[in-house]
């Protein structure tokens with residue numbers, strides 16, 4: 001099947017983007033609050049282990065269950081946990097549309113750029129989160145907001161547009177539709193959550209110069225997965241278009257400071 005984002009293919013190099021996303025984990029931790037020992041935390045669509053592993057390190061005695069649909073992503077996460085010798089952690093392959101977890105089986109749920117973003121009908125995911133979370137349990141979910149709020153990925157996607165594979169174009173369009181104000185909040189309320197709230201959380205990412213920003217954008221494995229193989233002329237076009245779109249974020253010393261923003265949702269079962 002022609003997939004949109006093939007996370008199994010991206011797993012080996014996925015961690016290169018984790019430093020950029022760290023501020024989001026901090027904010028998720030703020031909204032989640034401290035976890036008492038014994039708390040079972042579910043990290044949904046955990047990828048290579050975040051934000052679950054960071055939250056576990058901050059909350060000794062809590063237990064972490066990370067689940068992801070891509071076996072290669074979950075395998076990277078499991079390797080990290082094993083390397084750190086972490087007890088009370090398990091990473092499993094599971095689809096957020098049908099979780100193999102019993103009703104009210106977990107005490108808290110987090111997800112960073114996993115649920116409510118990637119599947120065609122996120123209402124099903126909202127209902128699954130409501131099903132597995134115990135009454136009184138808390139969830140905190142970070143999702144992308146409008147594409148243009150994330151300058152790097154927006155500029156890169158715009159520059160790649162002539163070559164983006166159709167399923168990727170469709171997935172980006174869907175994300176834009178999901179980000180319409182109030183939609184995700186409504187899905188969570190309809191699924192049974194009380195006191196659903198959200199905020200637009202903003203931060204910025206710095207690159208010392210154009211070469212470093214391009215080195216980040218020009219990752220062959222990522223580009224191939226979304227746009228197929230690009231030749232030298234096509235890559236030159238991508239670079240020129242992308243840098244034109246980010247000109248306003250160039251500082252006097254040649255560095256770049258690029259705004260990012262996401263929507264964080266939280267509430268109680």
Ligand SMILES: C[S@@+](CC[C@H](N)C(=O)[O-])C[C@H]1O[C@@H](n2cnc3c(N)ncnc32)[C@H](O)[C@@H]1O
Nearest residue numbers: 007045046047050068069070073095096112114
């Ligand atoms: C953008 S990554 C985020 C990974 C991680 N949470 C992080 O913030 O670093 C999205 C993850 O969602 C997973 N995913 C996509 N669709 C899924 C589904 N239906 N069920 C479970 N995981 C899914 C992907 O495999 C990928 O690991």
